[in-house]
Amino acid sequence: MIIESLIGTTIIFVLIVVYTRLFGLKSFSKMTGFDFVITVAIGSILGMTINSGNPSILLGAAILFILYALNYTVTLLRYKSEKAENLIDNEPLILMENGEVIWENMKASKVTEAELKSKLREANVIRLKQVKAVILETTGEISVLHTNDESIEIEDYIMGDVIRKK
Known part of the structure; x- marks a missing residue:
């Protein structure tokens, strides 16, 4: 049980580092409300996966990838389209x-x-x-x-x- 937790935690940690390198540091920014939600979701999946094994390591890795990809896609849409930016972002x-x-x-x-x-x-x-x-x-x-x-x-x-x- 301890060995499984050690291996699972290491795998998820390495994946977060790889995904962050792949998708960029902005993955953890809090520049918009959406960024904040993604950061909390990543933390939640990380905690659930390494703490309880539910979701499994493989499913947790897949969910993390999807969250990073969604965040990157939304960031790209906001960057390329003022309409998307206005739709997604609140105004100060x-x-x-x-x-x-x-x-x-x-x-x-x-x-x-x-x-x-x-x-x-x-x-x-x-x-x-x-x-x-x-x-x-x-x-x-x-x-x-x-x-x-x-x-x-x-x-x-x-x-x-x-x-x-x-």
């Missing part, structure tokens, strides 16, 4: 701008005030007037852009895809 949403909370967007995104405050503290914001923008990213992460220099404006390129009002 602004939650705060120039120190002001945009309550409509908070409500639309279901982000609570406590979550917003937590992210501001994480970013070491001590005054709301320091905040240039707080953005709910496509992955569900929250980015806080802040500075002590009020004269600095965020470049349009950085904010180009961000939805201002819901």
